Amino acid sequence: MKIRFARLLSRKIYYPLIVALLCFYFPLCAQDVSNNYKEADLNFVHDGDSIFGKLIIPKQKDRDKLPIIVFVHGSGPEDYSSSGNYNYLWEEFTKIGFACFSWDRPGVGQSQGKWYALSVEDRANEVISAINKLKTVDIIDNSKIGFWGISQAGWVIPKVAEKIKPAFVIAVSSPVTTAFNQELYRVESEMRADGFSKKDVQKAITYNRKLLKLIKENRPYESFLSLQKAVKGEKWTDNVIMGEEMVYNYLSIVLTKDSIPNLTHLNSPILAIWGENDLVVPPKKGFETYKKELKGNPNSVLKIIPNADHTLTLNLTGKRSETIARREQYKNNPKEIFALGYISIMTDWLKKNK
Secondary structure (H helix, E strand, O other), rough: OHHHHHHOOOOOOOOOOOOOOOOOOOHHHOOOHOOEEEEEEEOEEEEEEEEEEEEEOOOOOOOOEEEEEEEEEOOOOOOOOOOOOOOHHHHHHHHHEEEEEEEEEOOOOOOOOOHOOOOOHHHHHHHHHHHHHHHHOOOEEEEEEEEEEOOOHHHHHHHHOOOOOOOEEEEEEOOOHHHHHHHHHHHHHHHHOOOOOHHHHHOOOOOOOOHHHHOOOOOHHHHHHHHHHHOOOOOOHHOOOOHHHHHHHHHHHHHHHHOOOOOOOOOOOEEEEEEEOOOOOOHHHHHHHHHHHOOOOEEEEEEEEEEOOOOEEOOOOOOHHHHHHHHHHOOOOOOOOOOHHHHHHHHHHHHHHH
């Protein structure tokens, strides 16, 4: 896989396009990883594959049955902790009495399967399999199973809600358009932030449109390879998706069944959050679309966080390089990674929906 595609798949940054039953028991060696929670294995089976999951349990319980937050990953080969990016969230959520559940995406870590072979619909069914497993766990309050999801989860969670009504939803950096149009927005906004000319931006957009045409015409991978060779040497190629056959196959799955997320089933209490400086998902469009589509839901709360990027990292420009630099600088003090207000808005809202 080319290094530029690996960069798009970075587990430190979520990208909408790229970047998705065993007996339950608490092992005696359940890992103590923080002051507030411990981890216990909780695996489940989906579509014949064994999926490795972790139940995140508050060390101090204030009730027999726990409300739980199911973590729905963004795109890409995420492990259950998103390479440690979820740990601080688990600290804060378990502190207020919530359990959490997350898993290695298929083909990642200890999970079987192939994350890159799954459509949005497939991902939704995977989440439903996880929920069905949670319902067999004695300490979980089945009436209080909710979601936290970021980026591509904005397409997945509405699909789940068509079949299973969640107790609550926290949607972070959710897209409101098709995956292809979302990618066009990302390419243009990131390139403009990096100072590329209008001519170069247009060339990159044209490249994307040609890629979509190849997929719609069901052209073989060799056509994608030829497209990449045709733009070799252009200074903007690091800003578009390139890669080997697995990349092309994944894009074909995602873009063949590409649709706008249907928000009509999100009638549970919902908190939707965007970063003001998000260069991947347009925050104002997201806010206005959710406001319009959820006008019949009196329990919806929508927020745009100032000085925040797609990952809600404190970021004054939205640039990927600034995100990476801040996360590296504060990797031992994760409280300082996020934009002011992001964590407290979620925890204050969760307390009201406990």
